[in-house]
Amino acid sequence: KEWTKEERYRVLKSADEIKPLYNRIQLTHYRQHFHIQPITGLLNDPNGFVYHDGKWHLFYQWCPWGAVHGLKYWYQTESKDLVHFENKGVCIKPDCEYDNKGAYSGSALVTEHSIYLYYTGNHRDEDWKRIPYTCLVNLRDDGSVHKYSKPLFGPNDNYTEHQRDPKIIYHKETETYYIILGAQNKQKQGRIILYKSKYFNRDWVFAGELKVPGFEDFGDMWECPSIEHIGDHDVLIFCPQHIKIKGRGDSIHHNGYLIGKMDYETLTFTPIGDFHVLDFGFDSYAAECAANIGNNDKAILVAWMGLPDASYPTDEDEWSGCLTMPRELTIRNRRLIQRPLDALKSLRHQEIDPDEGILPEACEIEMHTSGNLEMHLFNTPQTDGITILYEDDTKSITIDRSGMKKRFNKEQGEARTRQLDHPLTHLRLFIDTSSLEVYVNDGDALFTTRVFPEAEEHHFTLIGLADMKIWTLEDAMKN
Ligand code: FRU
Incomplete structure (x- = not known):
């Protein structure tokens, strides 16, 4: 379908307007x-x-x-355990002059009383020129949403129109609030700019550009930046765009991180190692972190299971994209370690016999293994499905999705290989109707991919030594 601008930027006046679309979509194949x-x-x-x-x-x-980027809203969900989620409806509507063409990405701050949401008001004028504003909404405990009548601040003239995705940070030592924004300088290089204030909701001033030694020329825009404090380290997470990275095929959008030290005095983030991608799979972008409650050694990360400029088989069903499962984030040996949350075990429903080689629509597979391994998920007698291949002598693991009947985004490469630091001993696979998340060796590596199996592809085959368990998983979404 070709979308006109009017169709993409149509304002949603009431939830009733999308009922017929909603009813149609519920009946499609790949709902999670x-x-x-x-x-x-x-x-x-x-x-x-x-x-x-x-x-x-x-x-x-x-x-x-539909499956198109157009007028953006913030949709709200809630959870008590980060496993079961409830849909709550629209939270931020792009209904002001300053956000007339979208309430773009941002972050949250909790005060004593309620939640404050910082976001980018994507304004466009009559000539379709973009003017980004940094805006604030108060979400009260009674569920009511109160938008500030004016933005906190507008664009900085020294950068292009690409200035967005505010992350709010409170710096305890100096009792100062910071907002960091992803930006592009006039030479078309990705940057992070900072604003600061003593108050979370007023008096914001430009503080300067973040210096990240060694990363002055690293992609033309940095989307969704964030600085997390985990254990004794600072972690700068961002999405550099339009750059190729080794081991990532022809993909030009990435989500990765630098571990290092943040100095708010000099506005310098000094990395102590290389840029690493968060996920070695295919469909993962724009990760957002939440601070853990009561434990600074951990954070929780969730990402968009999708990519900019990509299309997916569900596009024709008029929906697209989902979020990854929230993941526990820690640091080990100067690397971020991502693990499934413990609470996910509560979804395990029925243990089934692996010898039958059947893959239920929603399941978890846990494997202890040693030596070479070759596994085919969603294969048929004629097709290989998704291949997971591990070679012990090189310690390299490959995920190849080219054997699926429904192939997509082929031009970005259909296989990803990663060399592990330690031999493969443990795998945990989370399979949902149209996604696969592969956790390797207690968080050493993670591969995320969308996958769109047809009915006859719900099988698997294993070649190698493994002790394996499979559980079907329960539904976790409440409408
Ligand atoms: C990243 C992004 C953000 C922006 C949002 C708009 O995927 O482009 O930079 O705020 O999506 O939906």
Whole structure:
């Protein structure tokens, strides 16, 4: 379908307007069981992930009308355990002059009283020139949404129109609030700029550009930046665009991180190692972190299971995108370690016999293994499905999705290989109707991919030594 501008930027006046679309979509094949997915239309970045008053709040970028980027809303979900989620409806509407063409990505701050959401008002004038504003919304405990009548600040003239995705940070030592924004300088290089204030909701001033020694020329725009403090380290997470990275095929959009030290005095982030990607698979972008409650050694990360400029087989069903499962984030040997949350075990329903070689629509597979391994998921007598191949002598693991009947985004490469630091001993696979998340060796590596199996592809085959368990998983989304 070709979308006109009017169709993409159509304003949603009431939830009733999308009922017929919603009803149609519920009957399509690839709806997920335990991942956050849009009720209709397109989901992209997770936003405003935060814990408050006994609940986790997680929002996402949402375009109601179909699998297309257009007028963006913040859609709200809630969870008590980060496993079961409830849809709460639209939270931020792009209904002001300053956000007339979209309430773009941002983050959350909890004060004593309620939640504050910082986002980018994507304004466009009559000539379709973009003017980004940094805006604020108060989400009160009674569920009411109060938008500030004016933005906190507008664009900085020394950068291009690409200035967005505010991350709010409170720096305790100096009792100062910072907002960091992803930006592009006039030489078309990706940058992070900072604003600061003594107050979370007023008096914001430009503080300067973040210096990241060694990364002055690293992609033309940095989207969704964030600085997390985990254990004794600072971690700068961002999405450099339009750059090729070794081991990532022809992909030009990445989500990765630098571990290092943040100095708010000099506005310098000094990395102590290389840029690493967060996920070695295919479909993962715009990760958002929430601070863990009561434990600074951990954070929680969730990402968009999708990519900019990509299309997916569900596009024709008028929906696209979902979020990854939230993951526990820690640091080991100067690397981020991502593990499934313990609470996910509560979804395990029935243990089934691996010898039958059947892959249920929603399941978890846990394997202890040693030596070479070759596994085919969603294979048939004629096709290989998704191949997971591990070679012990090189310690390299490959995930190849070219054997699926439904192939997509082929031009970005259909296989990803990663060399492990340690021999492969442990795998945990989370399979939902249209996604696969592969956790390697207790968080050493993670591969995420969308996958769209047909009915006859729900099988698997294993060649190698493994002790394996499979559980079907329960549904975790409540509408
Ligand atoms: C990243 C992004 C953000 C922007 C949002 C708009 O995927 O482009 O930079 O705020 O999506 O939906």
